Amino acid sequence: MKLNFKKIFLVGLAFLTISMFWQTYDAVITKILIDKFGLNQLWSGVVMALDNVLALLLIPVFGAISDRTNHKRGRRTPFIIIGTVVAAFAFMALTFSDNVQKSKIEAAQTSMIEDYNLIYNSGDDLTVAEWKSITDSIDEEWNQLLNEGIISQENYNKITSDIYTRSVPFGENITIDEDQIFADNEISDDELISLEVLFSQHANKRAWIVTTQSPGTLIVFIATLFVALLAMSAYRSPAVALMPDVTIKPMRSKANAIINLMGSLGAILALGTLMLFGLDRFSYVNYTPAFITIGVLMLVILTIFLFKVKEPELVAEKVANEIKFDLVEEEDKLEDLSQEEIDLSKSKKTALILILLSVTLWFFGYNAVTTKISDYAPNVLKIGYAIPIYIAHGAALIAFIPIGILATRVGRKKMILFGIILLTFSFGSVYFLTPDTAFFMYAIFGLTGIAWATINVNSYPMVVELAKGSNVGKYTGYYYMFSMGAQILTPALSGALMDALGTRTVLFPYATLFVAAAFFTMLFVKHGDIKINKKGSIIENFDVDMD
Numbered sequence: 001m002k003l004n005f006k007k008i009f010l011v012g013l014a015f016l017t018i019s020m021f022w023q024t025y026d027a028v029i030t031k032i033l034i035d036k037f038g039l040n041q042l043w044s045g046v047v048m049a050l051d052n053v054l055a056l057l058l059i060p061v062f063g064a065i066s067d068r069t070n071h072k073r074g075r076r077t078p079f080i081i082i083g084t085v086v087a088a089f090a091f092m093a094l095t096f097s098d099n100v101q102k103s104k105i106e107a108a109q110t111s112m113i114e115d116y117n118l119i120y121n122s123g124d125d126l127t128v129a130e131w132k133s134i135t136d137s138i139d140e141e142w143n144q145l146l147n148e149g150i151i152s153q154e155n156y157n158k159i160t161s162d163i164y165t166r167s168v169p170f171g172e173n174i175t176i177d178e179d180q181i182f183a184d185n186e187i188s189d190d191e192l193i194s195l196e197v198l199f200s201q202h203a204n205k206r207a208w209i210v211t212t213q214s215p216g217t218l219i220v221f222i223a224t225l226f227v228a229l230l231a232m233s234a235y236r237s238p239a240v241a242l243m244p245d246v247t248i249k250p251m252r253s254k255a256n257a258i259i260n261l262m263g264s265l266g267a268i269l270a271l272g273t274l275m276l277f278g279l280d281r282f283s284y285v286n287y288t289p290a291f292i293t294i295g296v297l298m299l300v301i302l303t304i305f306l307f308k309v310k311e312p313e314l315v316a317e318k319v320a321n322e323i324k325f326d327l328v329e330e331e332d333k334l335e336d337l338s339q340e341e342i343d344l345s346k347s348k349k350t351a352l353i354l355i356l357l358s359v360t361l362w363f364f365g366y367n368a369v370t371t372k373i374s375d376y377a378p379n380v381l382k383i384g385y386a387i388p389i390y391i392a393h394g395a396a397l398i399a400f401i402p403i404g405i406l407a408t409r410v411g412r413k414k415m416i417l418f419g420i421i422l423l424t425f426s427f428g429s430v431y432f433l434t435p436d437t438a439f440f441m442y443a444i445f446g447l448t449g450i451a452w453a454t455i456n457v458n459s460y461p462m463v464v465e466l467a468k469g470s471n472v473g474k475y476t477g478y479y480y481m482f483s484m485g486a487q488i489l490t491p492a493l494s495g496a497l498m499d500a501l502g503t504r505t506v507l508f509p510y511a512t513l514f515v516a517a518a519f520f521t522m523l524f525v526k527h528g529d530i531k532i533n534k535k536g537s538i539i540e541n542f543d544v545d546m547d
Contacts (some may be wrong), residue, residue: 003247007314008255011246012262014080014239015307017298019266021087023234024294025051026376027274027385029225034375036101037218038208041372041504045495047222048371052487054233059480063237074311075246077236083235084302090228092295095288097221101210101335102284104217107211111137112203113284119199120282120378128185130196135178138163138202145209152374163201165193168500173456200379203283224440246314248321264397271390280386281378330436351527352466357521359459362420363486365427365514366452368494372507380504381438388441392449399450403457409530412458413522419454420519428512432504462528490514 024047033044062079069075106113115134119126137374142163146156176198181191188325211218240259274280277290321327370389377385392492407415426448433440463479494510 014268016262019263020270023267023270041495041498045491048491058233059237066238076242079238087233088295088298281384358518361518366512367487368490371491382435388445392445395446395449396453423451430508465528
């Protein structure tokens, strides 16, 4: 029995396109919604949760439909073709409404984008006179909107109050007093933060006014995004299911390792594209080159997949190998387990509940960060978001093998607890970073990648370890139901908290709290661990679910 690595590599091309799309989606869409359309943290989080809602509802549906499909190209390939093509073109089409909204902001007789470029793109410290000019233009704009009847006096009072209020987490709000800041003709570091907060809050609310005056652009943007997400949901399950379709069971761990490595490479490729076009830091930029590049790459990779992967032939080869190695009989035996044998004991049910609760908690923390980091890093730390994420993925790739080896030596539970401690430390540390110390973010996200890989490598196997025979799929469903449920809720919940406190800096304390809570639920798990084995195939250490 030998695994055909080239075959699995080619099959994994479909998963590579999935990861390219999701990494770009997570990195860019939040910034567009907040910066250009003026959505607050709550509603941007609601939109960002849409993909997980669709995934939870539609992935099982399309998986079941593909199971019953009888096409000359196979059961999965037609879904991969249609899904990739529709998703790629819909993703490229997003740039249309994005650019239209940018043009509307520029045409709204506002100096917002010009002022933004002066503040963030020049790389030089602004003088007191330049800052006073910016704050004067902000006052003039909102007075003009009031005088023209675009906003009411009540809205004007509320908006200006919000703009000139700097919130401090777990402390009293600070009123931003321009006269006091400019009085001594010198701006301190704390006063500079207040001025940047003032402008950021002004820009978000000004963009929202533009959106409310012409909401059609936002509607088109979200409708196009919905089509892309629907297409991704349609082919994600068939693409994942293709690997076990063409691989005999004893080789699936090795094959799954390659599939997930392909996914990580897709994410790195997407981040590299954003960095190449210099889009990982600034707002109000033109995303067209990056979106088109990602879309075209998805189509090119699909073309290679279609030329090289002949699904019916690979399935026939797999069936022949099952007969050759007498595996069919063993598969049938798994179906003959009685319900009594399948049902869990009380202690194992408790273990399953605790593991799934832990999964929910750490996804609440981790997904809040991955959803909001593209907004947090440029606005709070004044750095690009791509390099930290890039480092996290790279560190995870390097860590997979030693993590897997250590798990066979000390057990999955201990490795997960170590990963939770490391992730808690990493997220907790970010809260204390400032623009002057932001370079520590790169090292911290390296640790974050290792921590998340440590948790992710071992958590899914602990869930399916409790399964018996043919109900492995049901337990896989449990894992995805709880992880996706957390990913649906946490972008909106974290966004609502940031809106309520009026500051982005609450993001990492929020994430730290949830991840830390997972330590205590995981601590009491007594089943699902690995039998300590000092020997094993190194490639199996890559067997990890990568979301």
